[in-house]
Amino acid sequence: MTGGESSTVGIILAGGRGERAKPLTLESADYIRSKALLPFAGRRLIEWVVDACREQGIRRFHVVAQGLENRSQIKLVLGHGERYGVDVRYSRSSFDRYNVGSGAATLHNLEQWDLTERALVLPVDSVFDFSLAGLEAAHDAADAVVTVASVARSPREVAGKYGAIRTGADGLVAGFVEKPALDRLHGLFPDAADDEDVIPTNAGMYLVDCARLRRAAREPALMRQAQRRLDWGGELLPWLVRHGHRVAAHRIGRLGDLGNVEDYLVTLRDVLSGDYLGMNQLMPRPQSEDPRYWIHESSLAARDDLTGTTLADKIAEGSVQIGPGVRIGRHVSIGADVRLEYTDIGDGAEVCEGARLSGASCGDSAVIGPYAEISDSYVGPMAEIRSARVRPARLDGYSAVGDGARVFAGARLSGVSVYPRLNVPAIAGLPAGTTLTSSDDILRWV
Template sequence: MSTHQKTSRQQETVGVILAGGRGERARPITLKSSDYIRSKALIPFVGRRLIEWVLEECRDQGIRRFYVVTHGLENRSQIKLLLGHGERYGVEIKYSRSRFDRYNVGSAGATLHNFEQWDLRGRALVLPVDSLFDFDLKAMEATHEQRGAVVTVAAVERTAAEIATKYGVMRTDAASLVEGFVEKPGPAELGELFPRTAADPAATLPTNAGMYLVDCDRLRLLAREPELFRQSHQRLDWGGDLLPWLVGRGQPVASHAIARLGDLGNVPDYLDTVQLVLNGEYEQMNRLMDVPDESVPRRWIHESSLYTKDDVTGTTLAQKIDEGSVQIGTGVRIGRDVEIGTGVRLENTDIGDGSEVREGSTLVRSVVGESAVIGPCAHVTDSYVGPMAEVHSEHNRPTCLESYSAIGDGAVLWPGSRFCGITVYPRLRVPAMTGVPAETELSSADDILHWV
């Protein structure tokens, strides 16, 4: 490599994607079966896999080299099978070596070990694969350079009401350098530490979004200090360990506000983020997604679905739209070869390729995976139905899913169930059930028998 190439590579920003988690909070979305994990990177999201959107968002802002930190056979093989070495995407992708899995203890520990393995220098954007970010990389780089930071933390501004007991807060000075961290403070503590939030409910504070712009050379040098070196071989997380360690030793850590963060780590946040994307709240996603219909704002219907006939009336979706026998509102994406029956109402909903939504069904603020079936007269609100799942329903025994219910891949529900906030694991066959308490997880046949 020439001197010019080396200098160019040191000035560029590379992407480091942390994809080693098991996605336990997001189950059943992160399960293909009860004993087979789907990598968080491969969560279906608005027509693609999540890591594809992450990759394209970063590529759209000039990143061409990516390093993916994976963990375990399933995680590594699934991601590599999808992305390869980046040829399809016009980028270069390298993966962490399996022999380092035992050292990938904590998000920061995994980052530091792989920085050394890859001999990374210059700048790296470190980001998790279970979140969606709306950010301006050039602006973040400018903050990083102006503050002379070892790490610049992407921050999301939130009100005290949003923060209380849910998010950690960064204490910053007038130059946006971090002075300390407050972990998930309650309302009273927030009022004491940040009086302006008590006086003004609209006042915001910076919270850690989990994305970091890093000076690799300086951080690698600091990682050789005995205390940090020892901790990185035990357990070292970014937010709870590394950042406080850096700030506590006077190392410059900057805060940079980004437009938006979508946490996809659990079912409610996943569904809420889908709604925001479908309604245009993510500027980067607006640029990356296909152009919506001209006739209805924020509506996408693949041409193949417009001309797919249902097997009851033999009419196409285009005919039904023209005659007004279906209602498809804003914030709706319908993938390829989807069959839509008469009397269907869709609003703020994402429908995967090859799915069927039978006559008389209503879906609002929900997600339906590829090749899933929603039976006649079903009511699905604020819920997730996984790929190949079958939600059977009948006119006189409609099935109702609401309040962040989640049906795993290939699960089958019989007509008449009413689920509020219920999780059903993949491939289970569930008889008609009502009265099951919210937040119940049906993960096995034994769980089902308990409530029948």
């Protein structure tokens, strides 16, 4: 995948507030963590994005940020790109008022940076398997103003959730259908079976001819729209197609959306399973391929407080079982009789004896108590899942526990989100989709 330097520049759209991903995007109930800084498989999302693009030759990046928290948090991680071997610039704070939607933010900042070359525009809350060279070739062949990266999905997957892309006889995009019902999809794509990945959907990544797009943006109707609200998928692309601008589509390998708790955990599982070829090249080599796992040497040598044995000893003797898709960071303590699969464990975390984790993410310095059962759930940095053999805590159904929160022994959460720093007693029976934002919310269920 690594190649020479590309003339294409990267534009990273990082100004969203991460509302769908709460509590993952919260450091406290009133302090938002930028989506760009979400921890994912041992790094921040924006680091994965920059590295994936750099490996394909992009060396210059422009970050569209928004507001003090968002801009300062991203800059603390990326700086001006020195650590990553790239050059990074940021949108001016005075332009924040123009960033009314992803499309408007792109158009306004193309002018600010005076970009005339080709640019790859991509969000910061997704991971992709894509070939920049393939996108560029399709873009040039179509003589396109914009080439949309598309992902093929089945009709059943698309129905009511994703927008479908219609193409004409010339291969150019003829229109977009936003979240169509299944029967309409069958009308638009009569040869598509419900379980076949054949319907092109917008992946949220765009290769653009900056000079031509800037000229299109000077048309009065589009200028007025960009002052009010202009998103890429719902407004800018349909406007370009309706007004005769050449928009192409090119299929990429894979897209992992990280915009909500379920999608985050599903994508994490796929990455740990090795399903993202690009991510495989960016991650360290696994210690084992069958089962596939990564364990930092400092954690293999760490001794738990109860038995005094190292994790390496426990794995060798079989008292700890490491299944497929496991990543364990630095200085992690793992107790005896622990079972792990498809789980990411951050630096300094503690997993006590008897715990069972599957499809889970545990942030830095999180504590998973004895005999806790956690599946398909997120436990934030410094969160604590208290548990006991006779009263195990159980989390499943895409639950999420925010930073520094504590869940007490005997609690049973299924599809429940807990905001940072809350104390959740031994409650059960909360409906899936419940969000606990304050102690008052908790009191209603006690």
